[in-house]
Amino acid sequence: MTDTTRKPRGRRPGRADTRATIRRAALTLFSNVGYDKVSLRAIAREADVDPALIHHYFTSKSDLFAQTVLDLPLDPEQVVTHVLDGPREQIGARAVASFLAVYDSPEGGRDRFTAMLRSAVAADIVHRPLSEFMSKEVFGPIAEQLGHRDHRLRGQLAVSLVLGMALSRYILKLPALEAAPDAELVGSMGRAMQEILVEPW
Structure with missing residues (x-):
C-alpha cells in the first residue's frame, strides 16, 4: 500500500x-x-x-x-530473544514451546488463533495476516539472526510447521495429535524445527 x-x-x-x-x-x-x-x-x-x-x-x-x-500481550522481539537465548541445539524445541505457550495462553490465545486459522484456509481469503506476521516478525528474524541468507524461506517453512500442527490438532482434531502432550510435541516437532531454523542446508 x-x-x-x-x-x-x-x-x-x-x-x-x-x-x-x-x-x-x-x-x-x-x-x-x-x-x-x-x-x-x-x-x-x-x-x-x-x-x-x-x-x-x-x-x-x-x-x-x-x-x-x-488481542494478546505478545511481543515478537521477546519471543525471538527467548528462542535464541540458550543452547543452539535446543533452538527448535524452544521455538515450538514458545508457540504452544502463546497458543494455550490464559488470555485465550487458542480461540483467537483457531478463528484466524479457519479464516486463513477459507477459499476466498487471499491475504493471510497471521502467517505473514509470524513469518516476518518471529521465525524469519530467528533464522536471520542465525546467519541464514535464506531466512525468509526458513521463516515461512517454520510457520507452515506450527500452523500445520495447529490446524491438524485443533480444527481437524486428528486423534493422536489431540491426545499428544505438549512435551511430546515439543520433542518431535522441535527436531524438525531445528532442521528448518538452525541447520545448514
Missing part, C-alpha cells in the same frame, strides 16, 4: 476512543490487505488520525497487530 503525504493535524487530547478507532482501522486493513502491505501511515489515514498518535498507543506495527488481531 503506497503512502502519501498528509498534513499533520497534531494529537487529539482527551479522545478516549482514539485507541479504539486506531484498532478498528488496523483490523480492517490487516484483514483486507494482509500484514506485509499495511503501513502505520496507512492505518493513520484509515483512522483519520495523526501518525504520531499510533506511536503514542503502540510501540510498533507488530505490537498493534498483536493487540488488535491476536
